[in-house]
Amino acid sequence: MSLYKLSNVEQYYDGRRVLSIDNLTLDENQIIGFFGPNGSGKSTLFSLLSFIDKPSLGNVSFNGLCNSKLDFETRQSVVMVPQNPYLLKRTVYENIVYGLKLRKQTDNLDEKVLEALSLVGLDNSFSKRKWSQLSGGESQRVALAARLILKPKVLILDEPTTGVDTNSAQLIKEAILTAKQKYNTTILISSHDHNWLNHICDRKVALFNGSLVEAGGVNLLFSPWQKNEDGNLVKHFIDGQRLEIKNSKSKKRDAVAMINCDSINICRVDCEEMKDENTLIAEVSSIQQLNGLDDLLIEFTISGISFNCKISRKLMQEQSFLPGDKINVNIDTTKVCWI
Numbered sequence: 001m002s003l004y005k006l007s008n009v010e011q012y013y014d015g016r017r018v019l020s021i022d023n024l025t026l027d028e029n030q031i032i033g034f035f036g037p038n039g040s041g042k043s044t045l046f047s048l049l050s051f052i053d054k055p056s057l058g059n060v061s062f063n064g065l066c067n068s069k070l071d072f073e074t075r076q077s078v079v080m081v082p083q084n085p086y087l088l089k090r091t092v093y094e095n096i097v098y099g100l101k102l103r104k105q106t107d108n109l110d111e112k113v114l115e116a117l118s119l120v121g122l123d124n125s126f127s128k129r130k131w132s133q134l135s136g137g138e139s140q141r142v143a144l145a146a147r148l149i150l151k152p153k154v155l156i157l158d159e160p161t162t163g164v165d166t167n168s169a170q171l172i173k174e175a176i177l178t179a180k181q182k183y184n185t186t187i188l189i190s191s192h193d194h195n196w197l198n199h200i201c202d203r204k205v206a207l208f209n210g211s212l213v214e215a216g217g218v219n220l221l222f223s224p225w226q227k228n229e230d231g232n233l234v235k236h237f238i239d240g241q242r243l244e245i246k247n248s249k250s251k252k253r254d255a256v257a258m259i260n261c262d263s264i265n266i267c268r269v270d271c272e273e274m275k276d277e278n279t280l281i282a283e284v285s286s287i288q289q290l291n292g293l294d295d296l297l298i299e300f301t302i303s304g305i306s307f308n309c310k311i312s313r314k315l316m317q318e319q320s321f322l323p324g325d326k327i328n329v330n331i332d333t334t335k336v337c338w339i
């Protein structure tokens with residue numbers, strides 16, 4: 001049985017739908033990464049998974065029980081570090097023991113604080129410091145230690161590496177891996193740092209305008225980018241091909257483009273009707289059947305970089321693609337999102 005099961009979940013703010021998830025299951029003792037552009041619904045989803053909010057419609061079940069039937073203790077076993085964690089205006093020690101005291105678990109506090117601090121790479125001298133005597137990265141780690149000390153069943157981290165240096169990001173990563181191993185904690189993390197997520201996650205889930213993008217259904221195009229004369233970002237592939245992204249003047253050269261597989265059209269290389277100045281040449285690497293759908297997922301490479309797109313069975317019958325075939329690729333760059 002999955003730990004979480006979401007069915008037909010929708011969340012509305014001021015009459016506007018910001019989240020719509022037909023089906024999502026999350027398994028126990030995994031590290032699951034959530035990514036997507038700003039405003040795609042990651043924090044909203046986390047507020048439902050942490051039981052801070054109830055969905056406007058649909059059902060979030062946990063360990064087989066509907067969220068409205070969960071007892072206080074079960075709710076308390078799920079803890080979250082929000083995007084901008086709040087520290088009490090007290091010492092680090094008092095911040096870290098706060099949750100334990102609320103739960104009336106007051107035995108061996110000193111020992112537990114020492115263990116929690118060492119998990120996040122801070123020594124015991126920090127316990128006497130005031131909240132105001134910490135750097136941004138140290139505050140993040142204290143906020144994390146205050147949750148780890150609870151040995152939670154689920155730990156939800158909303159962008160834990162935003163604004164922290166690489167050393168703190170590494171320490172946070174190690175603390176998360178230790179929590180998974182030592183306490184069997186299930187960890188849900190959102191981050192815009194794909195390298196960091198790739199190194200730590202067992203599974204990654206993409207959100208796009210409040211909807212889930214099925215595994216393999218999204219393409220990420222990483223830097224380096226160059227700017228053309230109009231200021232738009234252009235990807236130069238090693239084989240000399242180029243892809244200009246429309247309306248990207250405001251984006252930086254280290255941005256990551258997210259291209260939904262539905263925004264890509266393909267046809268055989270000898271099919272003239274799709275060809276224009278933006279058409280790229282690619283090579284088919286694999287063809288997979290998508291579960292329960294009348295669609296196929298085609299993986300292909302453009303100058304060694306992997307992409308995928310969906311095609312209908314009808315198009316497959318017309319074009320009969322095979323691995324190794326050269327294809328024309330058109331990407332609707334007006335639909336690109338940025339991470």
Ligand SMILES: Nc1ncnc2c1ncn2[C@@H]1O[C@H](COP(=O)(O)OP(=O)(O)OP(=O)(O)O)[C@@H](O)[C@H]1O
Nearest residue numbers: 013014018036037038039040041042043044045083
């Ligand atoms: N309390 C709220 N009231 C009204 N709208 C909200 C509220 N919270 C979030 N939203 C809107 O819901 C949408 C999803 O926001 P959310 O914070 O979940 O996205 P996100 O993926 O976490 O974004 P980011 O990467 O910027 O943190 C956004 O359009 C946002 O403006």
